[in-house]
Structure formats: structure tokens, C-alpha cells
Amino acid sequence: METRSEADLTILYGSQTGNAEFLAYNISEAAAKAGLETELLTLNDALQENRLSWGRLLIVSSTHDNGHMPDNADAFWRWLQSCDGGQYSGLPYAVLAIGDSMYDDFCKAGQDFDGRLAELGAVPMLKRIDCDVDFDMTSGSWVKKLLASIPETAPWSPEGAVLVDAATASRFASAPEPWRTARLIGSRELTSRGSDRRVLHYDLGLPDDFAYLPGDSVEILPRNSEPLVQEWVRAFPSANTIRLGDEEVPFADALRERLELRIPHIGLVNALITRIASSEAADRIRDLLDSGDRSDIDAWLWGRDVLDVVQELGLDRDGAQPVIDAMRPLQPRSYSIASGPAVSEAGLSLTVASVAYRRDGRSHRGAGTSFLESLPNDAEIALRRVVAHEFRLPSDEAPLIMIGPGVGVAPFIGFLHELEARRSPNETWLFFGDRQRSTDWLYESEMRRWQESGVLTRLDLAFSRDRDEKHYVQHEILTNAEELRSWIDRGAHIYICGDKNRMAHDVERALVDALAPDGAEAGRGEAILDSLRAAGRYAKDVY
Structure with a gap:
């Protein structure tokens, strides 16, 4: 049975990593201090509990991956798309969107909610705000304006209640990925003596019904040291x-x-x-x-x-x-899967760079890395699958161009394991880089073996500290621009994985330059990359 909200403001949120949830709770607390009664729940819970009639509505939503709904908002979104025009005519609403401008579809989930509510006749109390990763700083004045407007905004009084029966709600529902218990089988160091950092490979044993695909990630819930x-x-x-x-x-x-x-x-x-x-x-x-x-x-x-x-x-x-x-709740740590299910359905592998440094007289260690390094073999680990949307192996025999310096190589190790196990004929080209060849060539033996067997068609390496001038994977891309265009002409898919703050931008700039032939008109490289993205042939997993 539908419950009509009597709250001054209903706050529905969609959150993948906890940021939108944290912000929604803070807004609810600020509203309470302003003397306003709020109702707070996830978007999917609003659908499942049939709480779909609100006096005033605020949606706070992040965007997952490249333009996708968070897991706890996707069912509500599918239902909202099915609603009849005018269903929410006159509903006062607002949308606070959270995103990361490094992604192409910045704040798309919030933009989609805003657009659809307007199509259904809802009336914005305040223009939507799109917040970048600095949402803590940029959302404050917007929230104050919104809360100040509530007493002046008449609540929605529809002629009839919005009702969804259980069968309809279940039709749109999709079960969120649950937390599961994995087991640490073992680990080995990938960097050699003399390296100024540690990178480790972890093998985990999985429950019988845990399934994943190449390109997926997992979130691990750590404990603080x-x-x-x-x-x-x-x-x-x-x-x-x-x-x-x-x-x-x-x-x-x-x-x-x-x-x-x-x-x-x-x-x-x-x-x-x-x-x-x-x-x-x-x-x-x-x-x-x-x-x-x-x-x-x-x-x-x-x-x-x-x-x-x-x-x-x-x-x-x-x-x-x-x-x-x-303070925020303890956040899960996300890691790309460095294995393929065709090799072993009972386990998966991770590639993890240890975080350890000193600052202002104190030792600092990463929460996820210190947690993993502290575990004995056979220890239990709470984890859940993070489904990739675009970051997938081609469904056909198209070539792959993989760009993954440092631990960004992890999903491509998974790709190559999978292609080897399937005996797939796809041509593969890997751009890998790190600091020094002698100490930091991660998965060197695997790469050499795949080259010898033909699983890895081409390998280009860039070790930044082995030359007088720094040399990175983007330089290798530019050096091999003509060959790269040839692969693209033959239908190749391009994948990038790694650091979003510097590497991803520099690599994308190099791709734009490399894709445009000499003498091409301005913007030609961007246009080619945009067409690859639209065709599902360009995917990024950056962090």
C-alpha cells in the first residue's frame, strides 16, 4: 500500500561509493536544524516500499562509471521512465547531481532524473546543480537556498495517489551486488629488490556462486590499521x-x-x-x-x-x-580484477600498489593496502563485485589496444588470461610503462610468455627513469601513430586504465594527436575518438 509522505522534504538518493548517501544525510540533518521534517531513503527503496507521493522532492544522485545509474537507483529510474506524462504535474522538486568531470558523461544520472521529472510535469524549486569531486565545497550555498525556499513552496497535492503494486515494483527491481566472503590464498611481490615501491599480486578464493567477467572490479571493505x-x-x-x-x-x-x-x-x-x-x-x-x-x-x-x-x-x-x-563511514576500496573466469571460476586476482609514506613526522599507510598486507593466508575478506559496463572484451574478433601503465595493467592481465584460455584469435597490443625496467616491470614473465605464444601480438614499453628525459606510454603512442591508425581502421577497440589525474588526460591527448593523420583539419582526432566512444570501441577505467 502506498504511503503519502507528510514530510516537509523527501530526500531520495542514489549512491555507489557512499558520497551521495553521505551528502543526503548531511542535508537531512541541516534541514532538521532548520526546523524541517525530512524523509530519507534510497531511490530503489522508495519504489520497493511504494513511497512515491511526496510533498516536495529532492534527489541526490551520483553517476556510476560512464553515465550509469548507481546500483541503488537503477530500478527507480527504469520505473520513472515507464511513467505516463503528467504523472507528477506540479510536484516541487530539485536535483543535486554528483559526478567526476574526468568522465565523459559528467553528472549524467542527475541530469537524467532532472530531465525526466520535468517531462512528467514536475516543477523545479531550484535549478539543478552539478557538483564535481569537490561537492563538499560547491553544494553548500545551493543547499541553503533550497532549504530556505521550502516554507515558501506549497507541497504537492495530487488528485490521486501514485500507486505501484508489488508485481510492478519487482519487475523493475534488480538485486544489488551483495557483500560476499572471499579467502586469501596467497600473494607475491611483483616489483624487484631496488624498487622504491611495492606492488603485490593477490590470489583470492571465491564462494561457489560468485561470478564475474573480465573488466569487472571488486570493492573490498578494509579495517583501519x-x-x-x-x-x-x-x-x-x-x-x-x-x-x-x-x-x-x-x-x-x-x-x-x-x-x-x-x-x-x-x-x-x-x-x-x-x-x-x-x-x-x-x-x-x-x-x-x-x-x-x-x-x-x-x-x-x-x-x-x-x-x-x-x-x-x-x-x-x-x-x-x-x-x-x-567523519564519513569507512569507504570500500576498489581494485580492478587481474584474472579471467575462463582460467578459474573459483578465484580471482588483484594487483595492488602499497601506499606508505611519511608526512609531518607521522607514518601513513593506505587503508586497503595495509589491510591486505596484514592478512595471513586463508583469512576472510569482505568483497563485492563492481560490474563494468563499457570496459568489456569485444564480442567479436576485433583487435584490442590496451593502455595500462603501472597497476593500470591489471584488467589487461585479466583480458589476456581470458583470451588465452578461450584460444581467441583477437590481435592484442599492450602499452605498458613504469619507473625502471629492471625493478618495476610488472608481470614480465607473463607478458614474455604471451608474446611467444601469440596471445600478445605487440608490446610497447616505456620506463620513465631509464632515460635522461622522462618517457611515458603517451610518447610510445605518438611514436606508433601510423600503426595505431591502421589498427583502428581494422576495427580495434581502445582501452585505458590507470591514474585519472595525469595519465588519463595525457594519454587521451596523445590518442587525439595520433588518430589525426598529418595535415588533417583541426578537431579531426577528437572527432575520431568521439566516434569510437559512440560505437563502444573506446573505454576507460580510471581512478
Whole structure:
């Protein structure tokens, strides 16, 4: 039976990694402080629970992968597309979209919700906002305007209720990927002695009914390291228990398994800085936030964890709860799968670069990498599949051009394992690079074996520190531009995996230049790349 919402504002969210969920909860709390009653649930839950009549609606949604709905919003979206025109005529609504401008379909999920609600007759209370990864900083004033407009906006009073029976709701539903328990079989180091970093290969045993495809990733739910937990315990010696929502939790347990200690965010800094009086450090950080200069803010945050921020602000050692209230839940860590199910349906492999460094007198380690490195063989690991949409092997015998420096090579190791096991005839071309050939050639023996067997048709390498001038995979792409165009003419698919901040941009720029023949008109390379993308022949997995 349909339940008519009596809340001042219904907030429905779609979230893949937790960012949109975190923001939706914060908006709900801000609304409560403003004296507004809210209803908060996922978009899919609204459909399943038949809560589809609202006085005023706010949708907060991220975009998953290249333009796809988050897993907990896809059923609602399919249902919304099936609705009759005018079904939500007069409904006051707003959309806050979260995305990453490194992706081509930036904020597409939020844009789709906005467009469809308008088609159904809903009326925007505020123009949609599209937020980049700095949503903590850019969404604040928009949210304040929205909440201020609520008392002045009459709630929707439809002539008839919006009803969906259970059979209809189930027709649109798709089960989200569940958390499963894997088992660590073993690990080996891929870098050699003399390398200035560690990269490890992990083999995991899977439950019988866990299935994946080449190109998929997995999320792993880590635990924060014990040394970091104890640093927090020493920083707040009087904290024995803390509140997480309505739950009282031992402080150390919350630190270990519930809270994101590694990655600070702008919202946390903003929340904490309001609690302290003027000081040299606090005033400097206030000025930085007020400047709105994202590059300077990112530079200040780079390498810091949450405890670094807390200590730099000089927060009261007896005041753990306000800090906890501003923190995010512990986030899963995502890793590309470096194996193929045709080789072994009972297991999968991961390629993981260890994160370890010192800053301001403290040792820092990555949450996911330190967790994995701490596990003995046969230890249990909570993980779930992240389904790839475009990042898939061709369905035919088309050639593959794979560009994956560093640990970005992981999914291509999976591709090549799969092609070998299937005895597929596809031609393959791998661009791989790292720091030094002698110490950092990941999967060297596998690549040599695949070259000898013909599974890997062509291999081009770029080791940046083996030359007087830095040499990267994008330089190899430009050097081989004519051959690359020949492969494209024969129907090749292009794949990129790796660092989104620098590598992906530089590689895409090189592809644009390489795809345009000498003397081609301006924009020819971009047009070719756009056509490949539209044809499903250009895919990125960047992070």
C-alpha cells in the first residue's frame, strides 16, 4: 500500500561509493536544524516500499562509471521512465547531481532524473546543480537556498495517489551486488629488490556462486590499521564510547571498522573549523577555504589523513564526538580484477600498489593496502563485485589496444588470461610503462610468455627513469601513430586504465594527436575518438 509522505522534504538518493548517501544525510540533518521534517531513503527503496507521493522532492544522485545509474537507483529510474506524462504535474522538486568531470558523461544520472521529472510535469524549486569531486565545497550555498525556499513552496497535492503494486515494483527491481566472503590464498611481490615501491599480486578464493567477467572490479571493505587506531586513542584519551547515529559504540571499535580515517574531505574541515577559536593555523585554513581555490585546497589536503587535520587545527583532546560527527563511514576500496573466469571460476586476482609514506613526522599507510598486507593466508575478506559496463572484451574478433601503465595493467592481465584460455584469435597490443625496467616491470614473465605464444601480438614499453628525459606510454603512442591508425581502421577497440589525474588526460591527448593523420583539419582526432566512444570501441577505467 502506498504511503503519502507528510514530510516537509523527501530526500531520495542514489549512491555507489557512499558520497551521495553521505551528502543526503548531511542535508537531512541541516534541514532538521532548520526546523524541517525530512524523509530519507534510497531511490530503489522508495519504489520497493511504494513511497512515491511526496510533498516536495529532492534527489541526490551520483553517476556510476560512464553515465550509469548507481546500483541503488537503477530500478527507480527504469520505473520513472515507464511513467505516463503528467504523472507528477506540479510536484516541487530539485536535483543535486554528483559526478567526476574526468568522465565523459559528467553528472549524467542527475541530469537524467532532472530531465525526466520535468517531462512528467514536475516543477523545479531550484535549478539543478552539478557538483564535481569537490561537492563538499560547491553544494553548500545551493543547499541553503533550497532549504530556505521550502516554507515558501506549497507541497504537492495530487488528485490521486501514485500507486505501484508489488508485481510492478519487482519487475523493475534488480538485486544489488551483495557483500560476499572471499579467502586469501596467497600473494607475491611483483616489483624487484631496488624498487622504491611495492606492488603485490593477490590470489583470492571465491564462494561457489560468485561470478564475474573480465573488466569487472571488486570493492573490498578494509579495517583501519591498529597503529592508526591507537594514534587516535592516544589523541582522545577520554573517549571510551562514541555515538554513531543512535548507536553507542566503543571508540576503538568505531575507529577500526566504522570510520574513514584516511581520506579527509572539505565538509569535515568546514565542520571542524567552526568549533575552534582564532589561531594562526585555523585562520590560515579559513582563508584557504574562503578563497575557493580548489588546486590550493587539494595541495593542502594531499598526503594528510583525518588525524593530521584534527591535530593541525588544534582541536580539544576531550572533544572526540564533534570530530566523529563530521567523519564519513569507512569507504570500500576498489581494485580492478587481474584474472579471467575462463582460467578459474573459483578465484580471482588483484594487483595492488602499497601506499606508505611519511608526512609531518607521522607514518601513513593506505587503508586497503595495509589491510591486505596484514592478512595471513586463508583469512576472510569482505568483497563485492563492481560490474563494468563499457570496459568489456569485444564480442567479436576485433583487435584490442590496451593502455595500462603501472597497476593500470591489471584488467589487461585479466583480458589476456581470458583470451588465452578461450584460444581467441583477437590481435592484442599492450602499452605498458613504469619507473625502471629492471625493478618495476610488472608481470614480465607473463607478458614474455604471451608474446611467444601469440596471445600478445605487440608490446610497447616505456620506463620513465631509464632515460635522461622522462618517457611515458603517451610518447610510445605518438611514436606508433601510423600503426595505431591502421589498427583502428581494422576495427580495434581502445582501452585505458590507470591514474585519472595525469595519465588519463595525457594519454587521451596523445590518442587525439595520433588518430589525426598529418595535415588533417583541426578537431579531426577528437572527432575520431568521439566516434569510437559512440560505437563502444573506446573505454576507460580510471581512478
